[in-house]
Amino acid sequence: MSDQAAIYLGQGAAHAPPAAGAEPPALRTPIAVLPAPAHRRQLPRWLLGLLLPAALLAAAELAVRSGTLAPNLLPPPSAILETIAELAQRGLATHVAASTLRVAVGFTAGALAAILLGAATALHRPAHAIFDPTVQALRAIPSLAWVPLLLLWLGIDEAPKLVLIAIGAFFPVYMGVSAGIRGVDRKLVEVARLYRLTAAQQARQVLLPAALPSILTGLRNGLGLAWMFMVAAELIAASKGLGYLLSDGRETSRADIVLATILLLAVLGKASDSLMLRLEQRLLAWRDSFESPDHA
Amino acid sequence: MLDIRIDSKSYGDQKVLGPLHLQLKQGEVVSLLGASGSGKSTLLSIVAGLDRDWRGSLQLDGAPLQGVHPAISLVFQEPRLFPWLTVADNLRFGLPSADDCGCEVDLLLEETGLHGLGQRLPKQLSGGQAQRAAIARGLMRRPRVLLLDEPFSAVDAFTRMKLQDLLLRIAAHHQLTILQVTHDIDESLYLSDRILVLPAGGGPLSGEFSVPAARPRSRSEAGLLPLKHQILDLLHLAEQTA
Numbered sequence: 001m002s003d004q005a006a007i008y009l010g011q012g013a014a015h016a017p018p019a020a021g022a023e024p025p026a027l028r029t030p031i032a033v034l035p036a037p038a039h040r041r042q043l044p045r046w047l048l049g050l051l052l053p054a055a056l057l058a059a060a061e062l063a064v065r066s067g068t069l070a071p072n073l074l075p076p077p078s079a080i081l082e083t084i085a086e087l088a089q090r091g092l093a094t095h096v097a098a099s100t101l102r103v104a105v106g107f108t109a110g111a112l113a114a115i116l117l118g119a120a121t122a123l124h125r126p127a128h129a130i131f132d133p134t135v136q137a138l139r140a141i142p143s144l145a146w147v148p149l150l151l152l153w154l155g156i157d158e159a160p161k162l163v164l165i166a167i168g169a170f171f172p173v174y175m176g177v178s179a180g181i182r183g184v185d186r187k188l189v190e191v192a193r194l195y196r197l198t199a200a201q202q203a204r205q206v207l208l209p210a211a212l213p214s215i216l217t218g219l220r221n222g223l224g225l226a227w228m229f230m231v232a233a234e235l236i237a238a239s240k241g242l243g244y245l246l247s248d249g250r251e252t253s254r255a256d257i258v259l260a261t262i263l264l265l266a267v268l269g270k271a272s273d274s275l276m277l278r279l280e281q282r283l284l285a286w287r288d289s290f291e292s293p294d295h296a
Numbered sequence: 297m298l299d300i301r302i303d304s305k306s307y308g309d310q311k312v313l314g315p316l317h318l319q320l321k322q323g324e325v326v327s328l329l330g331a332s333g334s335g336k337s338t339l340l341s342i343v344a345g346l347d348r349d350w351r352g353s354l355q356l357d358g359a360p361l362q363g364v365h366p367a368i369s370l371v372f373q374e375p376r377l378f379p380w381l382t383v384a385d386n387l388r389f390g391l392p393s394a395d396d397c398g399c400e401v402d403l404l405l406e407e408t409g410l411h412g413l414g415q416r417l418p419k420q421l422s423g424g425q426a427q428r429a430a431i432a433r434g435l436m437r438r439p440r441v442l443l444l445d446e447p448f449s450a451v452d453a454f455t456r457m458k459l460q461d462l463l464l465r466i467a468a469h470h471q472l473t474i475l476q477v478t479h480d481i482d483e484s485l486y487l488s489d490r491i492l493v494l495p496a497g498g499g500p501l502s503g504e505f506s507v508p509a510a511r512p513r514s515r516s517e518a519g520l521l522p523l524k525h526q527i528l529d530l531l532h533l534a535e536q537t538a
Contacts, residue, residue, distance in 0.1 A: 190346060190376075191378075192390070193346055194390075195364075196364050205389070206378070209378070212380075285417075286379050286417050286419065287379065287419070288419035
């Protein structure tokens with residue numbers, strides 16, 4: 001086949017392209033010749049995702065080097081990378097590890113509590129009537145409002161930081177679990193009733209799997225908030241961690257340290273979100289959704 | 297064999313069914329017709345044991361039935377397969393210790409024309425295949441009565457014909473008693489031994505017809521045309537009085 005397609009003017013059989021090697025008669029003079037669609041090579045998706053940050057960094061570098069922006073306010077990305085290398089020599093790993101551990105512990109605690117309470121309120125109407133209004137009211141409290149109270153109650157050690165992170169993770173997970181279970185298709189529950197499942201079997205075999213998409217969305221949002229609450233916790237009272245580095249950078253007027261830390265937070269947040277996304281794709285491979293790759 | 301006596305069934309102030317008395321014989325295929333809102337699906341829910349809020353009695357071979365009973369299976373209008381389970385696991389659903397070897401599952405998949413599709417997820421099935429899987433799941437409990445709530449209404453005409461023939465084969469093979477709700481008079485004439493017409497708003501049956509045709513039937517049995525018109529007239533009348 002040629003790599004061109006021709007549109008012919010004519011009637012009846014003349015609509016068909018001429019046989020190979022045959023000269024088209026006068027009536028079948030092509031009125032337009034369209035290039036055949038070339039097989040475009042697509043960039044890998046992860047590379048596409050890097051395009052925007054790379055462009056922004058390049059623009060920042062150019063702006064500072066050309067003198068448009070003052071380097072003490074926006075250090076060039078190359079300087080930020082040097083700062084990261086310098087910090088790496090001075091115990092950056094300890095700060096990253098401390099923050100990551102706090103997020104891991106706080107998120108796990110908050111998510112577990114949210115899963116238990118969310119499932120309880122979704123499965124038992126009285127539990128919903130008792131707990132849900134209070135949970136919704138607590139959800140409206142801004143994160144920073146908790147800080148003085150937690151410092152008063154729990155001092156300035158690890159406990160208030162972990163509790164603050166757990167609070168951050170709790171609400172999105174609670175909402176995901178509660179709304180997910182309450183929104184399960186009544187028709188599927190009816191099928192379960194036909195099989196005389198006990199309440200526990202019904203919860204395990206039908207309600208939880210059916211609510212899983214919403215639960216996982218809640219967990220993903222919860223993890224994102226856990227990182228944010230970690231920074232809030234560490235900004236106030238910490239001797240190590242990324243929040244501490246931010247605070248240190250501000251106090252010593254080192255914008256490069258602040259930006260290096262922000263960059264690290266973005267990378268760590270994105271990495272943990274990607275892990276959650278992988279988990280979600282694995283657990284929800286059965287979903288017949290828009291993004292489902294193997295839709296038959 | 298199956299005795300259904302409904303004194304009354306209401307939704308709030310709205311009476312839906314009753315007083316009504318139906319009897320189904322072993323191996324009989326019965327279709328329920330009626331205008332929208334005549335309580336056809338409600339009747340199936342009651343017999344399946346899903347609806348407990350009604351007055352009357354159900355008996356299977358003279359023994360009272362209460363709640364969901366394994367001898368009675370219900371296949372819904374939509375396949376209602378659990379999307380996270382494979383077809384085979386959907387068939388095994390709710391029957392944990394039964395069929396450890398998978399033999400029953402394989403047999404039913406074969407019988408319903410789903411051979412080799414046991415490990416597929418519901419999203420990988422066509423509409424007709426999914427409804428076949430739903431019927432196979434309904435048969436896993438080895439029921440004696442199969443209730444069907446417009447089971448073929450969501451598939452194309454050709455698939456519907458194939459599923460109707462499948463249903464007749466299965467009914468004969470498993471000696472099932474079938475009570476199905478349908479809107480399709482031709483379908484009811486092709487499948488049924490008896491056709492019952494429910495009135496809107498409760499009360500006794502508007503009509504009850506035996507289908508005077510031997511099996512296998514042709515889809516265009518000329519002899520059934522007068523009966524079709526008679527049922528149509530009755531449905532029109534019911535629609536007007538509703």
